[in-house]
Amino acid sequence: MEYRFKIRFGDTDAAGIVYYPNFYRWMDEATHEFFQSLGYPTDQLMSKKLATPLVEANCVFKSPGLFNREIVLTTKVEMIREKVFKLIHHFKDGETVLAEGYEVRAWVSLESGKPKAQPIPEDVKKKMEQYLIGGN
Amino acid sequence: MEYRFKIRFGDTDAAGIVYYPNFYRWMDEATHEFFQSLGYPTDQLMSKKLATPLVEANCVFKSPGLFNREIVLTTKVEMIREKVFKLIHHFKDGETVLAEGYEVRAWVSLESGKPKAQPIPEDVKKKMEQYLIGGN
Amino acid sequence: MEYRFKIRFGDTDAAGIVYYPNFYRWMDEATHEFFQSLGYPTDQLMSKKLATPLVEANCVFKSPGLFNREIVLTTKVEMIREKVFKLIHHFKDGETVLAEGYEVRAWVSLESGKPKAQPIPEDVKKKMEQYLIGGN
Amino acid sequence: MEYRFKIRFGDTDAAGIVYYPNFYRWMDEATHEFFQSLGYPTDQLMSKKLATPLVEANCVFKSPGLFNREIVLTTKVEMIREKVFKLIHHFKDGETVLAEGYEVRAWVSLESGKPKAQPIPEDVKKKMEQYLIGGN
Numbered sequence: 001m002e003y004r005f006k007i008r009f010g011d012t013d014a015a016g017i018v019y020y021p022n023f024y025r026w027m028d029e030a031t032h033e034f035f036q037s038l039g040y041p042t043d044q045l046m047s048k049k050l051a052t053p054l055v056e057a058n059c060v061f062k063s064p065g066l067f068n069r070e071i072v073l074t075t076k077v078e079m080i081r082e083k084v085f086k087l088i089h090h091f092k093d094g095e096t097v098l099a100e101g102y103e104v105r106a107w108v109s110l111e112s113g114k115p116k117a118q119p120i121p122e123d124v125k126k127k128m129e130q131y132l133i134g135g136n
Numbered sequence: 137m138e139y140r141f142k143i144r145f146g147d148t149d150a151a152g153i154v155y156y157p158n159f160y161r162w163m164d165e166a167t168h169e170f171f172q173s174l175g176y177p178t179d180q181l182m183s184k185k186l187a188t189p190l191v192e193a194n195c196v197f198k199s200p201g202l203f204n205r206e207i208v209l210t211t212k213v214e215m216i217r218e219k220v221f222k223l224i225h226h227f228k229d230g231e232t233v234l235a236e237g238y239e240v241r242a243w244v245s246l247e248s249g250k251p252k253a254q255p256i257p258e259d260v261k262k263k264m265e266q267y268l269i270g271g272n
Numbered sequence: 273m274e275y276r277f278k279i280r281f282g283d284t285d286a287a288g289i290v291y292y293p294n295f296y297r298w299m300d301e302a303t304h305e306f307f308q309s310l311g312y313p314t315d316q317l318m319s320k321k322l323a324t325p326l327v328e329a330n331c332v333f334k335s336p337g338l339f340n341r342e343i344v345l346t347t348k349v350e351m352i353r354e355k356v357f358k359l360i361h362h363f364k365d366g367e368t369v370l371a372e373g374y375e376v377r378a379w380v381s382l383e384s385g386k387p388k389a390q391p392i393p394e395d396v397k398k399k400m401e402q403y404l405i406g407g408n
Numbered sequence: 409m410e411y412r413f414k415i416r417f418g419d420t421d422a423a424g425i426v427y428y429p430n431f432y433r434w435m436d437e438a439t440h441e442f443f444q445s446l447g448y449p450t451d452q453l454m455s456k457k458l459a460t461p462l463v464e465a466n467c468v469f470k471s472p473g474l475f476n477r478e479i480v481l482t483t484k485v486e487m488i489r490e491k492v493f494k495l496i497h498h499f500k501d502g503e504t505v506l507a508e509g510y511e512v513r514a515w516v517s518l519e520s521g522k523p524k525a526q527p528i529p530e531d532v533k534k535k536m537e538q539y540l541i542g543g544n
Contacts, residue, residue, distance in 0.1 A: 009304055009314065010155045010297050014148035014203055014454070015518075020462045021146065021436065024429035029280050032340070042281065043340040046422070054428045058466040064523075067150055068304075068315040110423075115472075144437050145450065150318070151382075156326045157296035164293065165416050168476075178417065179476040182286070190292045194330040200387070204440075204451040246287075251336070282427045286420035286475055293418065339422055 001037050001131060003030040003073045007065050018065030024057055027089045027101050030075045034087065038127040052105040053115060055084060059101035069093045077131045083107055083117040085128065137173050137267060139166040139209045143201050154201030160193055163225045163237050166211045170223065174263040188241040189251060191220060195237035205229045213267045219243055219253040221264065273309050273403065275302040275345045279337050290337030296329055299361045299373050302347045306359065310399040324377040325387060327356060331373035341365045349403045355379055355389040357400065409445050409539060411438040411481045415473050426473030432465055435497045435509050438483045442495065446535040460513040461523060463492060467509035477501045485539045491515055491525040493536065 005026060013019040031052070032042045045051065065071070072092045079086040084106050091098040107124075108115040120128075141162060149155040167188070168178045181187065201207070208228045215222040220242050227234040243260075244251040256264075277298060285291040303324070304314045317323065337343070344364045351358040356378050363370040379396075380387040392400075413434060421427040439460070440450045453459065473479070480500045487494040492514050499506040515532075516523040528536075 008297075008301050009149055010157065010300060012150035013145055014150070014152045015459055015461070016150045017461075019146045019436075020465065021429045021432035024432055025280075025282050028282060028427075028429065032281055036340075041340060046339075051423055053423070053425075053472070054469045056466070056468045057428065058464070060464045061462045064461070066315075067318075068308075068313060144433075145440055146433050146436060151323055151325070153325075155300075156329065157293045157300065160293035160296050161416075161418050164291075164418060168417055172476075177476060179474075182475075187287055189287070189289075189336070190333045192330070192332045193292065194328070196328045197326045200325070202451075203454075204444075204449060281421055282429065284422035285417055286422070286424045288422045291418045 001030070001034050001075045003033045003075065005029070005071055005073070007067055007069050007071060009067055011065070012067050020059075020061065023059050023061070023065075023091065023099050023101060026071075026073055026091070027057065027059070027087075027103055030073045030089055031087060031103060031105070034075050034131075038124070040124060040127075049110040051108050051110055051115065053108055055104040055106055057101065057103045059099050061099050062097045063093070065091075065093065065098050071098065075131070076133050077128050078102065078133055080120065080125055080128055080132065082119050085120065088133070137166070137170050137211045139169045139211065141165070141207055141209070143203055143205050143207060145203055147201070148203050156195075156197065159195050159197070159201075159227065159235050159237060162207075162209055162227070163193065163195070163239055166209045166225055167223060167239060167241070170211050170267075174260070176260060176263075185246040187244050187246055187251065189244055191240040191242055193237065193239045195235050197235050198233045199229070201227075201229070201234050207234065211267070212269050213264050214238065214269055216256065216261055216264055216268065218255050221256065224269070273302070273306050273347045275305045275347065277301070277343055277345070279339055279341050279343060281339055283337070284339050292331075292333065295331050295333070295337075295363065295371050295373060298343075298345055298363070299329065299331070299375055302345045302361055303359060303375060303377070306347050306403075310396070312396060312399075321382040323380050323382055323387065325380055327376040327378055329373065329375045331371050333371050334369045335365070337363070337365070337370050343370065347403070348405050349400050350374065350405055352392065352397055352400055352404065354391050357392065360405070409438070409442050409483045411441045411483065413437070413479055413481070415475055415477050415479060417475055419473070420475050428467075428469065431467050431469070431473075431499065431507050431509060434479075434481055434499070435465065435467070435511055438481045438497055439495060439511060439513070442483050442539075446532070448532060448535075457518040459516050459518055459523065461516060463512040463514055465509065465511045467507050469507050470505045471501070473499075473501070473506050479506065483539070484541050485536050486510065486541055488528065488533055488536055488540065490527050493528065496541070
């Protein structure tokens with residue numbers, strides 16, 4: 001899936017380039033867009049007390065992000081286990097790769113008040129598998 | 137009340153100075169500190185379904201905020217009505233005034249699911265009045 | 273001018289609604305889009321050592337902003353003086369008015385190292401006047 | 409080195425816990441504090457056209473961060489090479505480990521306009537080695 005956004009002035013810092021934690025914000029935004037595109041908008045998941053909190057997030061920075069550039073963030077699925085999954089996110093400004101990141105997230109229920117990992121429902125899994133790279 | 141903080145690298149933008157919406161973030165932080173200092177930490181208010189959402193916020197910018205500077209933010213009460221109050225916030229970097237802002241907030245209950253303005257409890261009012269400038 | 277954006281998960285806070293300083297971030301984004309739409313992208317202004325720093329910003333909050341909603345932010349010009357101008361920004365979620373804000377900004381040169389207010393160039397003024405409400 | 413901070417309301421999201429990209433913001437803040445404590449405040453490095461941009465950043469999330477909690481972030485050095493170094497950052501809320509992260513950063517000069525990796529000066533290296541875990 002592709003998520004397009006523009007680097008905003010507030011995303012930069014005094015070094016004149018993107019302040020790095022914003023890359024994680026954009027990965028999070030892409031993940032929400034990803035589930036929306038699969039037919040599971042995260043606001044609807046939340047109203048059913050379902051969430052996908054982070055287990056781990058990583059980003060490798062290749063080239064600085066510049067103000068006012070239009071970025072294409074491509075999200076794919078690298079792994080789906082019973083209760084966790086891994087998304088990879090590639091940032092490109094035209095032909096230039098800005099960054100490559102990943103997020104490992106759990107599928108959790110908040111029913112009981114505190115997060116409890118749950119098996120990812122079969123229908124969600126099936127939709128996610130369309131974006132799976134290589135084997136599982 | 138005084139709230140002290142340092143301007144962080146992520147608070148700056150490509151112009152090399154503080155990205156302006158952060159001043160409102162700091163006013164919000166000072167307001168939480170203010171209620172904590174009065175004996176009403178806002179996490180405890182929240183657990184009782186009480187909140188102080190914004191009605192209006194304003195800031196006048198006098199001098200740019202610079203990275204790594206220690207700022208003193210002084211908060212006073214300008215007005216207390218039945219269900220709303222107004223805090224003023226002054227930002228100083230040493231002797232330099234950076235900004236002067238205010239927040240008008242309502243005292244609301246979230247009991248019913250959606251925010252409903254409530255009379256500010258007498259004990260809270262009394263504590264707030266210690267920080268009142270001039271008359272009411 | 274209209275600037276459309278979606279409320280992101282990271283824009284919300286533990287009260288379940290938009291964390292208020294984000295409204296100023298969106299006003300800033302709209303201002304950059306506004307100058308871009310006039311033919312003066314702010315990254316090009318910056319490369320000419322021109323900027324439009326804030327003198328004052330205000331926002332009145334009418335209704336809470338909710339996660340995943342598409343917002344229309346309409347920007348108009350309320351005042352143009354020799355060296356300063358005022359933009360007003362209205363936020364709508366469908367028919368619901370979320371907030372009404374304004375920014376007063378100066379036209380400054382950074383040529384000398386520190387910001388110095390300059391007369392707004394006639395060509396810029398003329399373009400801005402297209403968005404002027406009522407008289408000047 | 410220890411960096412202490414409080415989780416602010418604006419750091420939370422609609423799930424009621426810390427919005428995860430903030431953990432990277434805090435790692436960045438700790439890194440700036442770390443160089444300041446070594447005697448190399450990053451604003452002074454910047455004025456000499458020196459910076460430490462990110463090569464990679466990672467965080468593993470163990471327990472949700474909660475509003476108004478005081479957090480202790482401990483920073484150590486895991487690796488120092490000629491032009492890059494790796495810091496590890498542990499977040500604790502009392503006895504609870506919230507997260508464990510790392511940053512790999514390069515030592516760069518911005519003298520020529522664009523970042524160019526440089527050998528880390530010997531005096532800086534020596535100071536950093538005080539915080540080195542195990543061997544190099």
